[in-house]
Amino acid sequence: MKYEVAPTKEQEMLAKPKINKVVQAAKVEFNNHGILNSKIKNIAKRSNIGEASFYRYFKDKTELVNLIAYEIWTAKSILFEQHLQTTLVDAKTGLDYLMGLFDLFVHFYEEHKDMLKFMEDYGNYLVLIDPEQRSNTFSYYMASVEEQIDSFVQMGLSDHSLRDTFEAQEVYDFFLMSLIPTIQSLAIRGLAVSKNPEESSKRLLNNIRKAFEFWIKNKAS
Numbered sequence: 001m002k003y004e005v006a007p008t009k010e011q012e013m014l015a016k017p018k019i020n021k022v023v024q025a026a027k028v029e030f031n032n033h034g035i036l037n038s039k040i041k042n043i044a045k046r047s048n049i050g051e052a053s054f055y056r057y058f059k060d061k062t063e064l065v066n067l068i069a070y071e072i073w074t075a076k077s078i079l080f081e082q083h084l085q086t087t088l089v090d091a092k093t094g095l096d097y098l099m100g101l102f103d104l105f106v107h108f109y110e111e112h113k114d115m116l117k118f119m120e121d122y123g124n125y126l127v128l129i130d131p132e133q134r135s136n137t138f139s140y141y142m143a144s145v146e147e148q149i150d151s152f153v154q155m156g157l158s159d160h161s162l163r164d165t166f167e168a169q170e171v172y173d174f175f176l177m178s179l180i181p182t183i184q185s186l187a188i189r190g191l192a193v194s195k196n197p198e199e200s201s202k203r204l205l206n207n208i209r210k211a212f213e214f215w216i217k218n219k220a221s
Helices: 009-014 017-033 040-046 051-057 061-087 094-111 113-128 137-159 168-189 197-218
Strands: none
Touching: 009 017, 009 061, 017 040, 017 051, 017 061, 017 113, 040 051, 040 061, 061 094, 061 113, 061 137, 094 113, 094 137, 094 168, 094 197, 113 168, 137 168, 168 197
16 A cells, blocks of 8 residues: 655645745845845845735745745755765775765765855854744754764774764764854855865865864774
């Protein structure tokens, strides 16, 4: 027997052409002016609808922002999983998989700056709004990253590519507090003080990778 999964509220909203049109217009507006500085009237104008019509689709700007976060994370998580499978096809140990996961985040910096710019902006926006209005989208997908890291660490403990004192939470903390904020900051701001920002970014990320690998291999030594 085949069971059908009911679409989420967000999927139902995105399936409606008029709402999707507003979403795509808002993404352009947010990219140009930032979430906080974007005005509903300008989003409505870009969508070719009246401002009053906007409020028939969305309660306020925050509801729209949360829907866009859902759409972006859903689309990019699919790409994330596909690229992960392709990149790690030759991985043999838990350590290989962890380094591959690091490289995957760097790939997203190189190829999907739009996503990283939005998530940096989104994180800053969430700090300023009522906690009850915050979406759990970001937490949901970061939880999936935490599960992925844990599975790789357990693999590394089993194949002895990681020391038996190694803890998955430490790796997750590194990704959450160091790598992700760094690539998001690079995506939205670049290295303004550098004459060659892309070259400087690659050098910075390569140095972080070396430090990450050194830390993993030498921890508890």
